[in-house]
Amino acid sequence: QLQLVxxxxxxxxxxxxxxxxxxxSGFTLDYSAIGWFRQAPGKEREGVSCISSSGGTTNYVDSVxxxxxxxxxxxxxTVSLQMNYLRPEDTAIYYCAHIKACLLGVRVEVYSWGQxxxxxxxx
Numbered sequence: 001q002l003q004l005v006x007x008x009x010x011x012x013x014x015x016x017x018x019x020x021x022x023x024x025s026g027f028t029l030d031y032s033a034i035g036w037f038r039q040a041p042g043k044e045r046e047g048v049s050c051i052s053s054s055g056g057t058t059n060y061v062d063s064v065x066x067x068x069x070x071x072x073x074x075x076x077x078t079v080s081l082q083m084n085y086l087r088p089e090d091t092a093i094y095y096c097a098h099i100k101a102c103l104l105g106v107r108v109e110v111y112s113w114g115q116x117x118x119x120x121x122x123x
Contacts, residue, residue: 002112004024004096009117012086014070020081022096022114029053029072034079035099035108038092040120048094050102051079058103063089081091086121094119 008020022034035050048072049060060068069082079096093116100109 002098004098004112004114004118005094006114007076008039008096009094009119011120011122013123014087014121016086017084018086018119019084020080020083020094020096020117020119021081022081024077024079024098028074029077029079033099033102034036034044034072035093035102035104035110036081038090039095040089040092043092045095047104049080049107050099055122056103059100059102078096083119086119088121090119091121092122093117 002048003025005023008018009068012018030052033053036048037045038048039045048064049068051058051070055072072079095116096114098111
């Protein structure tokens with residue numbers, strides 16, 4: 001069974017850090033592009049970051065550039081999203097997804113979604 005499971009969400013103060021993890025089972029990330037998306041209450045889901053199947057290409061939405069870093073650990077079959085200098089506007093449910101290609105800002109085919117993990121940035 002192909003599955004993605006996110007972990008690492010929680011409550012953090014503004015300026016703090018969290019590291020999200022997306023663990024894959026049933027398929028290998030060696031040949032898979034993975035994206036992180038988020039959805040805040042009352043807003044549409046947006047692509048935050050993605051990494052190509054090789055890991056050689058990464059993309060970030062402008063609002064997180066310089067603060068978030070995506071990486072792939074092929075040995076653990078996981079993709080992580082290191083989030084630093086968090087802001088209240090980063091509050092959302094974060095989802096990882098197995099995607100066709102590492103592209104942001106355009107419609108991309110999604111093969112599967114994780115269940116999501118809540119990130120809340122508040123003092």
